[in-house]
Amino acid sequence: DAKTTQPNSMESNEEEPVHLPCNHSTISGTDYIHWYRQLPSQGPEYVIHGLTSNVNNRMASLAIAEDRKSSTLILHRATLRDAAVYYCILRLFGNEKLTFGTGTRLTIIP
Amino acid sequence: GAVVSQHPSRVICKSGTSVKIECRSLDFQATTMFWYRQFPKQSLMLMATSNEGSKATYEQGVEKDKFLINHASLTLSTLTVTSAHPEDSSFYICSARDTGFWGEQYFGPGTRLTVT
Numbered sequence: 001d002a003k004t005t006q007p008n009s010m011e012s013n014e015e016e017p018v019h020l021p022c023n024h025s026t027i028s029g030t031d032y033i034h035w036y037r038q039l040p041s042q043g044p045e046y047v048i049h050g051l052t053s054n055v056n057n058r059m060a061s062l063a064i065a066e067d068r069k070s071s072t073l074i075l076h077r078a079t080l081r082d083a084a085v086y087y088c089i090l091r092l093f094g095n096e097k098l099t100f101g102t103g104t105r106l107t108i109i110p
Numbered sequence: 111g112a113v114v115s116q117h118p119s120r121v122i123c124k125s126g127t128s129v130k131i132e133c134r135s136l137d138f139q140a141t142t143m144f145w146y147r148q149f150p151k152q153s154l155m156l157m158a159t160s161n162e163g164s165k166a167t168y169e170q171g172v173e174k175d176k177f178l179i180n181h182a183s184l185t186l187s188t189l190t191v192t193s194a195h196p197e198d199s200s201f202y203i204c205s206a207r208d209t210g211f212w213g214e215q216y217f218g219p220g221t222r223l224t225v226t
Contacts (some may be wrong), residue, residue: 036217043114043203043217044154087153096142096207098215100154 004088009105012078020073020104022088027068030093035062035073037084038103044087047073083108112138114206116218123194123225130190131221133204139184140206144215145177148201160187194225 005023012018024033035047048055048062050071055062061074075082087103113136123129133143141162146154158179160166166179176198178190187206191198201222205215 038154041201041220041222043116043205043220045217046214049214096159096215097144097156098205099156100146102153 004090004101006086006088006101006104008102009107011107011109012075013109014080015077018075018078018082018106020075020086020088020106021070022072023070024088024090025069027090028092031090032093033062033064033068033071034089034091034098035060036087036089036098036100037082038087039081039084044100047086049091078106078108080108080110082106112206112208112214112216114204114216114218116202116204116221118221119219120222121224123223125195125225126193128190128192129194129223130188131202131204131223133187133189133206133218135185135206135208135216138206138208138216140187141184141209142207143181143187144205144207145179145187145189146203146205148203148220150201154203157189191223194223196225199223199225 034049036044038044048060050062063072085103085105087100115134117132143160145157148154156169157172158166158168160179160181162181168174181187201220203220205217207215
């Protein structure tokens with residue numbers, strides 16, 4: 001499976017945008033980029049996914065590099081409730097499994 | 111949105127006893143459910159994939175006789191930890207895959223198991 005690399009932790013001020021990076025230099029053409037987040041003592045929550053084009057939804061935006069070797073999850077205006085571990089996961093189209101890495105622990109500073 | 115529930119949310123049992131954890135998809139049908147385990151400050155590790163009406167597929171290193179999985183209906187999967195020991199204490203999380211084209215996974219809130 002293609003692997004992802006994320007910073008272990010990041011901090012951001014409340015009400016400011018947050019850019020969470022993910023490197024996936026060995027991504028294949030049929031790998032979709034997924035982002036999940038896990039709040040303390042809860043199960044993961046789907047955030048967003050994409051293949052090549054940038055994607056937006058009510059929770060976040062996903063910016064994908066042109067060569068697809070990296071991507072950035074963008075939270076436009078962080079709140080305290082966004083404090084969580086964010087996982088960047090590559091999922092091969094047609095493969096049901098999700099392989100979780102260590103993720104990025106995001107701390108929001110009031 | 112799609113909702114997955116787990117019961118119980120927290121359980122304490124004595125060493126040597128068995129514990130059953132239920133995972134339900136509340137507003138969609140799930141042909142496939144997944145069971146994960148998460149130890150403190152670690153990431154989620156997939157234990158097994160459960161398909162409705164068939165035997166579960168276990169990941170390498172997971173004892174199938176210890177972690178019994180039953181997926182009897184399109185909305186219910188159960189994980190039974192048999193003869194639990196303190197090292198089985200963990201956070202167990204299920205997810206359910208909807209039957210749509212993409213088949214996104216939706217996660218339950220998790221079950222905290224403590225074996226004394």
